[in-house]
Amino acid sequence: MTTKLHVATIGSSWCRAGRSASFALFTLLAPLLLTGCGGGLQSVLNPSGPQSEHISRLWWFMLVTCTIVFILVMILLFAAVVRGRKAFPDPNAPPEKETRESERRRGLVVAIATALTVAILFAFMVDSFFVGRGLTAELDRKQGINIEVTGHQWWWEVRYPDVDASSIFTTANEIHIPVGVPVTFSLKATDVIHSFWVPNLHGKKDLIPGKISTIWLQADKPGIYRGQCAEYCGHQHAHMALWIFAEPREQFDAWRRAQIQSAAAPATASAQRGQQVFLASACVMCHAINGTPAGSNFGPNLTHLASRKTIAAATLPNDRQHLAQWVDDSQQIKPGNRMPPNKFSPEDMQALLDYLQSLK
Ligand code: HEC
Ligand SMILES: [Cu+2]
Structure with a gap:
């Protein structure tokens, strides 16, 4: 993300002539930027296990091969345009008669290009087949x-x-x-x-x-x-x-x-009150806290809520302020989610937060 923004900023500050170059560079780098430049916490290009290793190797093989093919095709296309212009300086003059020799040469070039295309596609197919086998073969090792x-x-x-x-x-x-x-x-x-x-x-x-x-x-x-x-x-x-x-x-x-372990019993008076607030309100219809009568699995299990870094499927950091906003009206944060708003007096809310934060 940051890299992408960085490149965009550099791009905009360049002069006009530099712009097309920066656009070309951006286009070439776009796949890398989209995947988070390889160092990311959510990136195919930063493999951290045997499966992703296979997948990213296949990805690089395809990217490099296709890039080479693309560049070659562009060079040949460019050459053809330039040569074509030289060959027919006068657009009204009839084209030279093709000799058998040049016709044969062209046929050969087309045949080679076709054979190469088939060979490359075949290599892709074989490689992705083996990658697929590698991914599932290890499933048999039913340990772990x-x-x-x-x-x-x-x-x-x-x-x-x-x-x-x-x-x-x-x-x-x-x-x-x-x-x-x-x-x-x-x-x-x-x-x-x-x-x-x-x-x-x-x-x-x-x-x-x-x-x-x-x-x-x-x-x-x-x-x-x-x-x-x-x-x-x-x-x-x-x-x-x-x-x-x-x-x-x-x-x-x-x-x-x-x-x-079951949830720790609330240690402070405020947390005790918070537990009563929890058990006396709608929370128990949807949430479980092991060791208490709350046992519904409609929503996330809250037994060790405070041991989590985030809440609401990695939407918010798990701190007091966000927890309070979430419990009060999660619909403001994640509209349409399956948890209704809960209106508490400020004292009840603070007690409830004390309790929830004690669930280590
Ligand atoms: C109608 C069911 C329902 C009720 C009632 C309910 N919740 Fe929830 N709660 C959910 C659902 C579903 C989620 C998951 C929402 C999501 O992430 O999309 C959730 C998420 C949470 C989370 C975040 C947990 C996590 O690990 O992500 C907390 C904390 C929470 N609820 C506390 C409460 C409290 C406290 C009450 C009572 C005041 C309550 N909920 C009432 C259904 C409910
Ligand atoms: Cu989904």
């Missing part, structure tokens, strides 16, 4: 961990299954995974089709109501990767993002242990 992701309008429900029922937990929009471990995602949808896409780690995979699809990925570098719903799913489709936190195993295990 499983995560279930359900797409809702417009947020992601994330469930960590376990053979031990007491270790199962549910969170939302922020997915922690261990580095260097294959992670199998089971993808579901309850309303419309969504698509799970974390470009640094893998390609897209649709979430289709009534069907479970799986995608396998692995993060080789620790880091935070942004993902996004990649299938138009209604009004707030653009605000349906997610974060993947790829962490060293010990850090992941510590996070997991904390998430399994």
Whole structure:
């Protein structure tokens, strides 16, 4: 983004002659800029796992080959225009008779160009076939961990299954995974089709109501990767993002242990009052806080809300001010989302915020 703006600013300050050059440069660089210039948190060009490595290699192979072909075609076209002008200086004079020799030469050039085109397209096909095989072959290594992701309008429900029922937990929009471990995602949808896409780690995979699809990925570098719903799913489709936190195993295990716990009992008088406000209002119709009577899974599970960096599918930072705005009237922020406004007295609101922020 910043790079794009930067280039645009430079472009506009150039003189007229420089402008067409800067436009050409921009056109050449546009694909790179659109993908975030390779260093991005949400970029196909910054592969951080084996799958995305395959995909980005194929991408570069196609880009470089097509660029060379494009430049060659332009050079030949230019040469043909220049030569054509020289060949017919007088537009009214009849063209020279073609000799058999030059006709044969042209035929040969066309044949070579056709053969090259077929060879290049064939190379693309073979390479994308092997990339496709590489992406699915590793699925057979059914080790590692499983995560279930359900797409809702417009947020992601994330469930960590376990053979031990007491270790199962549910969170939302922020997915922690261990580095260097294959992670199998089971993808579901309850309303419309969504698509799970974390470009640094893998390609897209649709979430289709009534069907479970799986995608396998692995993060080789620790880091935070942004993902996004990649299938138009209604009004707030653009605000349906997610974060993947790829962490060293010990850090992941510590996070997991904390998430399994029920919510901490409110420690202060204000938080206690906040809990009562929560339990006495509509929140319990839609949200679960494990360890309290609130058990609905219509909306995101709030048991460890305060451990998340963002709320509302990566739309807002998770701080007191944004939490207050969200609870008061989330429709101002994310119009059409499935949470109604809530009107509280200032004291009740402060108590509720104290409680929500205590849910570490
Ligand atoms: C009719 C159902 C409903 C009610 C009632 C409701 N919510 Fe929600 N809430 C949702 C849904 C759905 C979302 C997800 C919205 C989105 O991101 O698109 C949500 C999101 C949230 C979030 C953000 C969670 C996250 O991790 O992104 C918080 C915090 C929250 N609600 C708190 C409350 C509180 C507090 C109340 C009661 C005062 C309440 N909600 C009442 C449905 C509801
Ligand atoms: Cu979606």
